[in-house]
Amino acid sequence: MGKRAHGQTLGVAVMSAIESEGVVLGGLPEAQLPAAPLRPRRAVVRGAAHRIAGVVFIVCLLVFMIGPIAWLALRAFSGLWQYPQLYPKDWTLSGWRQVFNDPNLRHSMRLSFEFAPIVTAASTVICLPAAYAFSRYRFPGRRFLLISLFATNAFPKIGLYISMAGVFYSLNLMGTFLGVVIVQLIGTVVFMTWIPAAAFSAIPRSLEEAARDVGAGPLRVFFRVTFPLAAPAILVAMILSFLASFDEAQGTFLVGVPNYITMPTEMYTLVLNYPEQVAAVFSILLAIPSVVLMAFARKHVMGGRLAEGFQLR
Amino acid sequence: MSATDIGLDLQHVSKDLGGRTIVDDLQLDVRTGELTCLLGPSGCGKTTTLRMIGGFLVPDRGRVLISGQDVTTLSPDKRPTAMVFQNYALWPHMTVFKNVAFGLRLRKLPKAEVKERVEGVLDLVGLTHHVHSYPARISGGEQQRVALARALVLEPKVLLLDEPLSNLDAKLRVRVREDIREIQQRIGITTVFVTHDQDEALSISDRIAVMSGGKVEQYADARSLYREPATTFVAGFVGTMNTYEATVVPGGVALAGDLVVPCGDLSATGDGVWEVGVRPEDVRVSLDDAGAAADVLREVPRGHYKELVLRAGPHELRAFVGSDLPPADRVSISFARALLYRDGVLHRSATPVPAHS
Ligand SMILES: Nc1ncnc2c1ncn2[C@@H]1O[C@H](COP(=O)(O)OP(=O)(O)OP(=O)(O)O)[C@@H](O)[C@H]1O
Numbered sequence: 001m002g003k004r005a006h007g008q009t010l011g012v013a014v015m016s017a018i019e020s021e022g023v024v025l026g027g028l029p030e031a032q033l034p035a036a037p038l039r040p041r042r043a044v045v046r047g048a049a050h051r052i053a054g055v056v057f058i059v060c061l062l063v064f065m066i067g068p069i070a071w072l073a074l075r076a077f078s079g080l081w082q083y084p085q086l087y088p089k090d091w092t093l094s095g096w097r098q099v100f101n102d103p104n105l106r107h108s109m110r111l112s113f114e115f116a117p118i119v120t121a122a123s124t125v126i127c128l129p130a131a132y133a134f135s136r137y138r139f140p141g142r143r144f145l146l147i148s149l150f151a152t153n154a155f156p157k158i159g160l161y162i163s164m165a166g167v168f169y170s171l172n173l174m175g176t177f178l179g180v181v182i183v184q185l186i187g188t189v190v191f192m193t194w195i196p197a198a199a200f201s202a203i204p205r206s207l208e209e210a211a212r213d214v215g216a217g218p219l220r221v222f223f224r225v226t227f228p229l230a231a232p233a234i235l236v237a238m239i240l241s242f243l244a245s246f247d248e249a250q251g252t253f254l255v256g257v258p259n260y261i262t263m264p265t266e267m268y269t270l271v272l273n274y275p276e277q278v279a280a281v282f283s284i285l286l287a288i289p290s291v292v293l294m295a296f297a298r299k300h301v302m303g304g305r306l307a308e309g310f311q312l313r
Numbered sequence: 314m315s316a317t318d319i320g321l322d323l324q325h326v327s328k329d330l331g332g333r334t335i336v337d338d339l340q341l342d343v344r345t346g347e348l349t350c351l352l353g354p355s356g357c358g359k360t361t362t363l364r365m366i367g368g369f370l371v372p373d374r375g376r377v378l379i380s381g382q383d384v385t386t387l388s389p390d391k392r393p394t395a396m397v398f399q400n401y402a403l404w405p406h407m408t409v410f411k412n413v414a415f416g417l418r419l420r421k422l423p424k425a426e427v428k429e430r431v432e433g434v435l436d437l438v439g440l441t442h443h444v445h446s447y448p449a450r451i452s453g454g455e456q457q458r459v460a461l462a463r464a465l466v467l468e469p470k471v472l473l474l475d476e477p478l479s480n481l482d483a484k485l486r487v488r489v490r491e492d493i494r495e496i497q498q499r500i501g502i503t504t505v506f507v508t509h510d511q512d513e514a515l516s517i518s519d520r521i522a523v524m525s526g527g528k529v530e531q532y533a534d535a536r537s538l539y540r541e542p543a544t545t546f547v548a549g550f551v552g553t554m555n556t557y558e559a560t561v562v563p564g565g566v567a568l569a570g571d572l573v574v575p576c577g578d579l580s581a582t583g584d585g586v587w588e589v590g591v592r593p594e595d596v597r598v599s600l601d602d603a604g605a606a607a608d609v610l611r612e613v614p615r616g617h618y619k620e621l622v623l624r625a626g627p628h629e630l631r632a633f634v635g636s637d638l639p640p641a642d643r644v645s646i647s648f649a650r651a652l653l654y655r656d657g658v659l660h661r662s663a664t665p666v667p668a669h670s
């Protein structure tokens with residue numbers, strides 16, 4: 001299973017990139033280990049300098065990453081909080097009450113949680129067969145198609161959305177549910193194609209041939225062997241698609257207004273029309289799916305038996 | 314031999330890949346219950362041949378028959394063949410039990426029967442303690458046996474193995490190949506075993522097909538393959554062979570440089586230049602001066618025998634002698650037996666073969 005030995009699929013690679021954040025933090029205790037007493041003086045001094053630099057770096061990183069989130073969290077539960085004060089004086093749940101009592105905001109939350117799963121499902125159904133074809137068949141234009149999928153994500157999307165809007169007008173898709181689904185789909189295609197395609201390619205053909213050999217037809221081979229082996233990567237791709245769709249604001253705003261205002265598009269107006277706490281509460285709500293899904297992926301994709309299977313040679 | 318005695322029959326099978334003829338008009342029959350090795354250098358078409366038997370490739374010309382039935386165009390899932398892949402190809406997301414049971418479950422057998430047959434075959438390959446392990450958790454030798462069990466559990470008519478031992482270390486390789494042979498004989502399954510290791514081929518096969526350039530050079534049992542290689546290719550590929558250009562003279566052969574070596578048994582006679590092949594154990598070495606004189610260049614102890622590297626005139630040759638032969642710098646050699654080749658093909662006849670026209 002040669003290839004498999006290094007067989008981190010793109011998806012798993014993405015996950016380990018996400019993981020490495022944890023590695024940096026996990027490095028902290030090690031950096032504080034006492035120096036071995038027998039080492040020469042110079043090395044001890046240099047070692048200490050390295051360690052201090054490491055700690056400073058990690059503290060900066062923490063301030064940089066955790067800082068804004070901490071501010072948001074405080075803000076969401078605080079009353080009046082102005083510049084010279086280091087922390088808020090009075091605490092309140094009024095921001096939360098306001099968010100959950102406001103019919104507009106409630107509606108946008110419901111919409112967001114409707115669009116994201118629908119877009120993810122549609123993207124999976126459309127892109128998985130394409131991913132399989134990209135990985136298993138050599139056809140003319142294959143490379144070009146793969147690269148152009150990437151290109152849709154590489155350039156500023158707003159240009160793409162503007163030209164799409166022109167087409168949508170003539171197709172009467174502006175301001176429709178389907179229009180929003182399509183525009184969000186665009187942003188997920190690259191994940192749902194590239195990551196599963198890499199995963200399919202990492203599966204040795206002999207595993208599929210062995211299944212044919214014991215009597216499975218082509219479809220059964222796909223559902224019993226190929227798909228389960230690619231499942232971790234497909235799951236990662238689905239999570240990324242879900243989040244991409246959930247966080248999509250530009251295209252959704254352009255196509256959905258005024259009928260379909262999702263949570264991220266609501267943010268545009270929220271900052272101006274609502275008190276600051278409401279915006280903070282809403283930001284936290286917007287971040288919840290990311291945190292939950294990433295934690296899920298970490299637990300079930302990275303550590304699960306599915307990932308373990310990939311260590312087979 | 315009646316038709317049903319032939320478990321597997323390849324008739325004039327050819328396959329072109331990438332614009333080249335990889336397997337070229339190949340003929341091979343394997344008797345029911347026989348183990349045949351495909352032996353040949355890398356790239357000679359062994360895997361391609363095996364994949365045509367398994368149904369992963371369709372021959373461009375020719376037919377594949379299993380127990381007399383034409384399966385040439387059937388896909389792998391419709392053939393009574395089972396393959397053990399070089400990298401084992403175990404499904405990493407299934408336990409050992411599920412790997413072996415997969416094929417039986419596809420056949421919708423009752424649960425109890427599946428369990429019974431899987432346990433039976435795991436017992437056969439000696440893996441009962443790993444029933445619920447995942448493939449990544451067991452050793453290479455054990456993975457190999459799971460692959461074998463997965464193939465055997467379906468009771469195929471033909472078992473195909475593509476270099477099944479190449480991922481194992483040397484010691485294990487010898488043990489597992491003996492296990493495979495023992496199991497194969499116990500259940501009497503028609504088997505094709507691909508290898509490029511002659512030692513492996515000679516020690517486990519009923520017959521060996523030596524392949525070169527997509528063709529079968531010789532198809533025979535280990536003994537005749539070694540004693541009477543039909544072509545100079547086989548002679549050079551299987552075992553060690555001293556080869557020289559020589560003419561036949563009364564009582565022996567004359568090599569270039571007017572070196573006459575007495576020879577007991579010549580496979581043919583006739584005028585003209587022959588290619589003469591002599592196995593190292595057929596080189597007789599003595600300390601008297603009965604034969605041709607030779608210098609000892611090197612002595613290599615091989616345990617119960619010695620290998621001598623000798624120089625006689627312009628020629629170098631290798632001889633296997635008993636370890637009791639005392640060390641000497643100069644010896645006398647003769648040939649117990651020599652094989653005569655012309656145009657790369659062995660000649661065996663009592664009547665003189667005419668010289669090249
Ligand atoms: N799909 C293909 N397209 C083009 N050429 C191929 C293809 N498959 C095999 N070949 C060529 O056919 C030749 C024989 O391949 P094959 O795998 O049968 O050799 P082999 O005898 O099994 O060698 P080895 O001992 O190295 O496994 C090789 O030169 C290989 O490059």
Ligand SMILES: [Mg+2]
Nearest residue numbers: 359360361475
């Ligand atoms: Mg091969």
